[in-house]
Amino acid sequence: xxxxxxxxxxxxxxxxxxxxxxxxxxxxxxxxxxxxxxxxxxxxxxxxxxxxxxxxxxxxxxxxxxxxxxxxxxxxxxxxxxxxxxxxxxxxxxxxxxxxxxxxxxxxxxxxxxxxxxxxxxxxxxxxxxxxxxxxxxxxxxxxxxxxxxxxxxxxxxxxxxxxxxxxxxxxxxxxxxxxxxxxxxxxxxxxxxxxxxxxxxxxxxxxxxxxxxxxxxxxxxxxxxxxxxxxxxxxxxxxxxxxxxxxxxxxxxxxxxxxxxxxxxxxxxxxxxxxxxxxxxxxxxxxxxxxxxxxxxxxxxxxxxxxxxxxxxxxxxxxxxxxxxxxxxxxxxxxxxxxxxxxxxxxxxxxxxxxxxxxxxxxxxxxxxxxxxxxxxxxxxxxxxxxxxxxxxxxxxxxxxxxxxxxxxxxxxxxxxxxxxxxxxxxxxxxxxxxxxxxxxxxxxxxxxxxxxxxxxxxxxxxxxxxxxxxxxxxxxxxxxxxxxxxxxxxxxxxxxxxxxxxxxxxxxxxxxxxxxxxxxxxx
Amino acid sequence: xxxxxxxxxxxxxxxxxxxxxxxxxxxxxxxxxxxxxxxxxxxxxxxxxxxxxxxxxxxxxxxxxxxxxxxxxxxxxxxxxxxxxxxxxxxxxxxxxxxxxxxxxxxxxxxxxxxxxxxxxxxxxxxxxxxxxxxxxxxxxxxxxxxxxxxxxxxxxxxxxxxxxxxxxxxxxxxxxxxxxxxxxxxxxxxxxxxxxxxxxxxxxxxxxxxxxxxxxxxxxxxxxxxxxxxxxxxxxxxxxxxxxxxxxxxxxxxxxxxxxxxxxxxxxxxxxxxxxxxxxxxxxxxxxxxxxxxxxxxxxxxxxxxxxxxx
Numbered sequence: 001x002x003x004x005x006x007x008x009x010x011x012x013x014x015x016x017x018x019x020x021x022x023x024x025x026x027x028x029x030x031x032x033x034x035x036x037x038x039x040x041x042x043x044x045x046x047x048x049x050x051x052x053x054x055x056x057x058x059x060x061x062x063x064x065x066x067x068x069x070x071x072x073x074x075x076x077x078x079x080x081x082x083x084x085x086x087x088x089x090x091x092x093x094x095x096x097x098x099x100x101x102x103x104x105x106x107x108x109x110x111x112x113x114x115x116x117x118x119x120x121x122x123x124x125x126x127x128x129x130x131x132x133x134x135x136x137x138x139x140x141x142x143x144x145x146x147x148x149x150x151x152x153x154x155x156x157x158x159x160x161x162x163x164x165x166x167x168x169x170x171x172x173x174x175x176x177x178x179x180x181x182x183x184x185x186x187x188x189x190x191x192x193x194x195x196x197x198x199x200x201x202x203x204x205x206x207x208x209x210x211x212x213x214x215x216x217x218x219x220x221x222x223x224x225x226x227x228x229x230x231x232x233x234x235x236x237x238x239x240x241x242x243x244x245x246x247x248x249x250x251x252x253x254x255x256x257x258x259x260x261x262x263x264x265x266x267x268x269x270x271x272x273x274x275x276x277x278x279x280x281x282x283x284x285x286x287x288x289x290x291x292x293x294x295x296x297x298x299x300x301x302x303x304x305x306x307x308x309x310x311x312x313x314x315x316x317x318x319x320x321x322x323x324x325x326x327x328x329x330x331x332x333x334x335x336x337x338x339x340x341x342x343x344x345x346x347x348x349x350x351x352x353x354x355x356x357x358x359x360x361x362x363x364x365x366x367x368x369x370x371x372x373x374x375x376x377x378x379x380x381x382x383x384x385x386x387x388x389x390x391x392x393x394x395x396x397x398x399x400x401x402x403x404x405x406x407x408x409x410x411x412x413x414x415x416x417x418x419x420x421x422x423x424x425x426x427x428x429x430x431x432x433x434x435x436x437x438x439x440x441x442x443x444x445x446x447x448x449x450x451x452x453x454x455x456x457x458x459x460x461x462x463x464x465x466x467x468x469x470x471x472x473x474x475x476x477x478x479x480x481x482x483x484x485x486x487x488x489x490x491x492x493x494x495x496x497x498x499x500x501x502x503x504x505x506x507x508x509x510x511x512x513x514x515x516x517x518x519x520x521x522x523x524x525x
Numbered sequence: 526x527x528x529x530x531x532x533x534x535x536x537x538x539x540x541x542x543x544x545x546x547x548x549x550x551x552x553x554x555x556x557x558x559x560x561x562x563x564x565x566x567x568x569x570x571x572x573x574x575x576x577x578x579x580x581x582x583x584x585x586x587x588x589x590x591x592x593x594x595x596x597x598x599x600x601x602x603x604x605x606x607x608x609x610x611x612x613x614x615x616x617x618x619x620x621x622x623x624x625x626x627x628x629x630x631x632x633x634x635x636x637x638x639x640x641x642x643x644x645x646x647x648x649x650x651x652x653x654x655x656x657x658x659x660x661x662x663x664x665x666x667x668x669x670x671x672x673x674x675x676x677x678x679x680x681x682x683x684x685x686x687x688x689x690x691x692x693x694x695x696x697x698x699x700x701x702x703x704x705x706x707x708x709x710x711x712x713x714x715x716x717x718x719x720x721x722x723x724x725x726x727x728x729x730x731x732x733x734x735x736x737x738x739x740x741x742x743x744x745x746x747x748x749x750x751x752x753x754x755x756x757x758x759x760x761x762x763x764x765x766x767x768x769x770x771x772x773x774x775x776x777x778x779x780x781x782x783x784x785x786x787x788x789x790x791x792x793x794x795x796x797x798x799x800x801x802x803x804x805x806x807x808x809x810x811x812x813x814x815x816x817x818x819x820x821x822x823x824x825x826x827x828x829x830x831x832x833x834x835x836x837x
Contacts, residue, residue, distance in 0.1 A: 157718045265750030272754070430545075459548040477814055493545070 007484030008439070008491075015393050015448070016519055017440050017502075024520070026134070026155030027509050033518040036418045036450050040514060044158065051215045053240065054130035062188040064241050066100045066220070069241045073216040075101065078108045079177040079444045080134075082169075082214060085115035085209035086194060086343060090253025093182035093220050093371045095122050096245060102131055110134030112174055114165060114206040114364070114409070118142030119253060127153045136174055138162050139345075147509055149405040151523040157508040159399060159445075159521075162342070163368025163375060163415035164513040166209035167367050173515055179214030181207050181234060181246045184516045186221035190239025191232035192382075194344075197223025197352035199249040202344025202389040203323075208363035211238040222248045233361060255346050261295030261303050261326070266428055266457050271300030274384065274426050274455045275465035279308060280476035281422050281469060283381040288316035290336075291377075291416055292384035293445075294324050294345045295480055297426055300327055301384050309335050320362065320376050321412060327350040333361065340376055342367045342412075368415035375433040377412070377419025383384065385451070387425045389441040392483055394448030394463050397441035398423060399510060402434055404524040406508060410445050415513050417450040422469075429456040434497060435490035437483060439492065442500065443510060454483060463487050501525045529553045529742040529812065530715050531760045532753050533590060533677065537562035539571035544578045546585065551757070554588035559604050560595070560619050568600045572607050579611035590615035590651060605629065609636045612648045617677060621652035623665050630670040648672070651717075655679030656686045660701040663708040664819035668804050669800040675713060677746055678705045680719030693729065695736075718745040720752075727755050734759025767810045770803035777803075 020032050025388065041077070055061065063069050083094045099122070101109070109132050116123070116135075121143040126132045128147075133154035138161055141150070148157045160168060168174035184193035184199045194204045201223055211234045212215050218241045219234070223509040226238075262268060278284055278301075290305065292298040303326070309316065310333075319327045325348030332352075333338050340362040344350045352359045368375050377383075388408070389397040396417075401407045417423040427436050436456070452469060454461045461483035462470045473480050500521035512518040534552035536543045538559045547555040557578070563571040591613045593604035597620075618629050629650065637645055650672040659679055660683065667673055679696045680698045684691045691697065695698060702718065709716035718737035734745050734756045746754045767831055773790060777800055780788035788795055810816040 106708075265550055268751065269546075269549050269551060272551070457546060 008487045009465055009481045009484055011281060015391060015395055015440065016444060019444070020055045020517055020520065020524075021506070024156060024506050024509060027158065027506075029465065030509075031515040031516045033462065033512045036447060036512075037370075039516060047170055048213055048468050050213055052185060057239075060188070061190055061240065064099055064243075066243055066245070069218045069243050070100060072241060073178045073218065074176065075106055077102060077106050077195060079106075080110040080112055080175060082112040082176040082210045083114070083181040084182065084204070085117070085212060086201040086204055086206060087199065087249035087254045088201075088275060089113075089117040090199075090250035090251050091117065091119055091182060092247055093180060094120055095219070097180050098126060098132075100125065102126055102129075102459050107131055108133050108138065112136045112165070112169070112176055112210075114138055114162070115409075116140035116142070116144045116373075117253075120144050124152065127327035129236070130154065134158075136160055136165070136168070137409065138165055139411045142160050143469060145406040149400075149521070149524065150329060151505050153507070156214060156506045157404075158181075158521070159409050159508050161368065161511070161513040162206070162364055162412040162415045163370055163377065164410075164511055164515060165206075166363070166365035167369045167371045167513065168515060169209045169213050170369070171371065176210055178216045178218060179207075179210035181211055181217060181219045181239070183219045183221040183232070183234070183506075184248065185223045185225060185229055186219045186242055187227040187229035188242055189227050190217075190219050190234075190236040190242050191227070191229040192219050192221070192234040192239070193229060194232050194233060195231070195350065196225070196229075197221070199223070199247070199251060199254060199356075200350050201249075201254050202350035203341045203361055204344030205363045205367060206407035207234060208387040209365055210416055216240050218243060220245055220248060222246060225427045240368065255344060255350060260296060261299045264296065267297040268300050270426050270428065270455060270457050271297055271304050273460065274424060275304030275308060276478060277424065277453060277455055277460060277473060278305065278382055278422070278525050280473045280478055281363070281382075282472060283422055284308065284312070284314060286315055288314060289379055289381045291321040291380055291420070292318045292381070293386060295386060298384045298386070299324065299326050301426065302330070306330055306333075306335060318379075320367070320380065320485075321416070323349040323353070323359070323484055328356075328359070332354070340367075368412055368419070368513065370415070372417070375415070377417060380416060382422045383416040383420035384426065385417060385425045385446075387427050387436060387454075389438045390425060390427070390451075390454060390483075391438050391441045391448070394454065394483065395441050395444045395450040396446040396448070396451060397443045399443040399445045399508075400521055402442060403441055404502060406521060410510075414446040414450070417446045418513065423450055423452045425451055425454045427454070427456055428476045429458040429486060430493050432505065433494055435487070435494045437487040437490050439487065441522055445510060447512070447518060454486070456486060458489055526567070527746075528588060530588070530675065530717060531670070532747050532748060533717055533744060533758045534747040534753060535562065535592075536719070537571075538575045538591070539563050539567045541574060541578075544574070545582065547589075548584040551742070551753045552587065552750070554590050554615065554745060555584070556590040556592050556617055557613075558592045560592050568594070571599075572604055577610050579608075585650050586642050589613045589617065590653055592617040592619060594655070595620045596625050596632075598823060602632065605632055606636070609633065609640075609646055612646050614647075615649050615651050615674070617651045617653050619653045620656065620659070620682075621654050621666055622656065622659050623662055623669050623677075624650060626650070626669045626673070628668055630672065632822070633672070646818060649674040649682070651675045651677055653677045653683035657683070659683075660704055663705055664711070667708060667712040667714065673712075675715030675717060675743075676705055676709050677717040678719050680703060681722070683719075684693050695733070702740055702742070708819075710741055715743045716741060719750045720746040722748065724749040724752065727751075730755050731759050732776060761813060762806055762810055762815065764815070767806055770806035770810075771816070773799060773803035775788040
C-alpha cells in the first residue's frame with residue numbers, strides 16, 4: 001500500500017503551457033500579466049468620455065419595438081453591443097435583440113456580455129455568418145463556448161473577470177456603443193429595478209457600468225410600470241430608450257427555486273476541513289467577512305461556519321457576492337450585519353434583496369474593479385473558490401475543461417482571490433477519474449500568487465508564500481502537505497493523463513482583472 | 526492506548542468511488558461490505574474489487590474492516606480465502622454464533638499452516654452478533670477465537686430473529702445491548718452498537734449514540750457518512766468530566782510532591798479507581814484533541830487552560 005510518501009516539485013520558470021505571443025491577430029498587442037497588483041496605481045482609471053444625447057421636456061423614451069430602438073441608436077457595422085447576465089440561463093433579451101440585429105444585415109459586431117449561457121445558442125449561427133465577430137465575456141458555457149473553442153468566432157474571444165469588465169468599460173478599453181439592459185421592471189422614463197415583475201432577478205449589479213458608460217442605453221422590460229418605478233437601481237439619467245416586450249426571460253432559468261447544500265459525503269468532508277482551516281487561520285472573529293459561490297460544497301462550508309459562529313457567538317460584518325438563500329438565513333439569524341449583493345442566485349435572495357434594508361446592492365465595479373478606489377473584494381477575509389485544475393504553483397483553471405474546451409471563466413474568481421485575506425480553493429482531489437492537481441493547468445485563469453490554500457478530501461496544501469498560514473494550521477493540529485504530495489497522490493490514483501494537443505490558433509485571450517493577458521486558449525486539434 | 530473504534534462505517538464493496546473515498550469520511554473504521562450491500566450477481570466482482578483495493582490503495586490511518594458473507598454460504602469461504610491473501614485489519618463475521626466463529630478460526634489456522642508456514646495473519650476478527658442464539662451465547666462466542674477484538678451488535682436482524690418490531694425507543698433490544706456490552710467488557714474487547722437506520726434523524730442518532738455510550742458500548746456502526754460526526758459527538762467525553770479528571774491528576778501530582786499518599790479534592794477523598802478513571806479520561810481527551818500536550822506532565826499548571834473547549 002502506498003501513502004503520500006513522495007512529492008513532485010514544480011518546474012522552475014514558465015508555468016504556462018506555452019509562452020504568450022507578443023501580438024494576437026484580432027486582439028492586438030499583448031501586455032503580459034506581471035503580478036496581481038503590478039499594474040494597479042495612479043492615473044489609470046481615466047473614464048471614457050460618453051457621447052450622450054440629452055433628453056428635453058416632452059420627449060418620450062418609450063419605443064414600440066426593438067427595431068425602432070436599433071434605428072434610433074444608429075446601429076451599424078463594427079459596433080459593440082453589451083448585455084448583462086442577471087437572467088442567466090432564462091435570458092430572452094440577448095436572443096431577441098440579436099434576432100432583430102441580424103435582420104438589419106449589419107456585420108462585424110462585438111458583443112460584450114457579462115456571461116453567456118446555453119440559452120444563447122442562436123449566437124453560434126451569427127458567429128458563423130460574420131454578424132458577430134468579437135466577444136468579450138467573463139464566463140461562458142454551452143454551445144457558444146463550444147463554438148468559440150472550435151474557432152468559429154472570427155476574432156479571439158476576450159475572457160474577462162467580473163471586476164475587469166467594468167474596469168474595461170469605464171476606462172474605454174471596452175467601449176460600448178449600445179447597452180441593452182434586461183429590466184424586470186421599468187417605467188417609461190428608464191428607471192429600472194430587478195425586484196418586481198414576473199422576471200424578477202434581484203440585483204442588477206453587472207448592468208451598472210454598461211448603463212453608465214455606453215453611448216446609447218436601451219432598457220428592455222416585460223413589466224412596465226407608471227413613472228417613477230421604485231426602487232430605481234438604474235436611473236432615468238442613464239437610459240435613452242425603453243422597449244416593452246412580452247417576456248424578457250423564463251423564470252425557471254433565471255433563478256433556481258432553492259440552492260442546496262451538498263449531500264455528497266466527500267463534499268461534506270471537504271467542507272468540514274475547510275471550516276477547520278478558516279478557524280485555524282484566526283480570521284473567524286467579530287467582523288468576519290466571507291464570500292462563497294452557490295455550489296453545494298461551498299454552501300456546505302457556509303453551513304459549517306454557521307455552526308462555528310453560533311457556538312462562539314461571532315457576528316460577521318458582511319457576506320458578499322452572488323447571494324443565496326443560505327446567506328440570507330445567516331443574515332436573518334444575526335450572523336452577519338449585512339449582505340453585499342451583486343447578483344441573486346435564488347428566489348429567497350431576491351425577496352430579501354427587495355425587503356431587507358441590510359441586504360445591500362453592490363455594482364460590479366464596487367464589487368471587484370481593481371482600478372477603483374477600493375473594491376469590496378479588498379475587504380474580504382475569506383473566499384471559498386472552486387477549481388477545474390490547479391497546478392504546483394497554485395495557478396487555477398476555471399476557464400477550460402481538461403479537454404481544452406471553454407466551459408466557464410473567471411467570473412469573480414480572480415478578483416476575490418486577489419482581494420481576500422484567505423483565498424481557499426476547495427475541491428475533490430480526483431473528479432470523474434481526472435486529477436484536479438496538475439503539473440500544468442490547461443489554462444491559467446487565476447494566478448497562483450493570489451491563492452493561499454487548497455483543501456481537498458485527501459489533504460490540505462498551503463501556498464509556500466504563506467508560511468504564516470502553515471504555522472497557524474499546524475499549531476491547530478491540522479496536517480499540511482505540499483501540493484506536490486497531493487499531485488503525486490492524485491497521479492497514483494489516476495495515472496498521468498495524456499496532454500491535450502492544441503493547434504497554434506488562438507480562440508480566446510484570458511485577461512487578468514487589470515487588463516493584462518494571463519493566458520490564451522488555443523483551438524484543440 | 527489502543528486505537529479508537531467509535532465509528533465503523535459501512536461502505537458497499539461494489540462501489541469503487543466510495544471505497545476510494547472511504548478514508549476521508551472521518552470514520553475510525555470502515556467496513557467494506559461484501560454481504561448485504563452486494564447483490565448475488567455482484568458477489569464475485571465486489572470480492573475482486575475489495576481485494577484489489579486492499580492491495581493497491583492507501584486507506585491512510587483509517588482501520589479497514591471487511592464484512593464477508595456468512596461462512597455457511599458458498600460465498601463466505603471464497604471471501605475468507607481472498608481476504609487472507611490481502612489481510613485487512615479486521616474481518617467482520619456475520620451471523621456470528623459459536624459454530625461459525627469456530628469454522629472461520631479453523632480455516633484461518635489452516636491457511637496459516639499451509640501458506641504462511643505457521644506464521645500468523647495480522648487480521649483480527651469482529652463478531653457480528655445478530656441472532657437470539659448469538660446474544661445468548663456471546664461469552665462462548667468471544668471464547669471461541671483469540672483473534673476476536675470486538676463485537677458489533679446487529680439490532681435489525683436480531684429483532685427479526687426474535688419476531689418483534691423495531692422501535693425508536695429500542696426497548697426490544699435493551700437486553701441484548703446490555704448483555705453484549707457487559708460480555709465485551711468481561712473479555713476486554715470492543716462493543717460496537719447497532720446502526721441507527723433513520724439517516725436523516727440526526728437528533729435521534731445523537732441520543733441513541735449517547736445511550737449506547739452510557740450502556741458501555743465503545744462505538745456505534747454507521748450506515749451513512751453523515752452519521753460519523755454525530756456519533757463521535759455522542760461518544761465524546763463530557764468536557765465537565767474531562768476538566769474534573771485533569772484536576773484529579775493535578776491534585777495527585779501535588780499530593781505526591783508533598784509526600785502524601787491519600788488526598789482529597791473538593792472535600793472528597795480521591796482513591797485509586799478515581800485516579801485510574803481520570804487517567805483514562807484524560808488519555809482519551811488527548812487522543813481526541815480536546816486537551817493539549819501531555820497533561821499528566823508537571824507543566825500543567827491550570828487544568829482549565831489546557832482544555833480546548835470541547836472542540837472535537
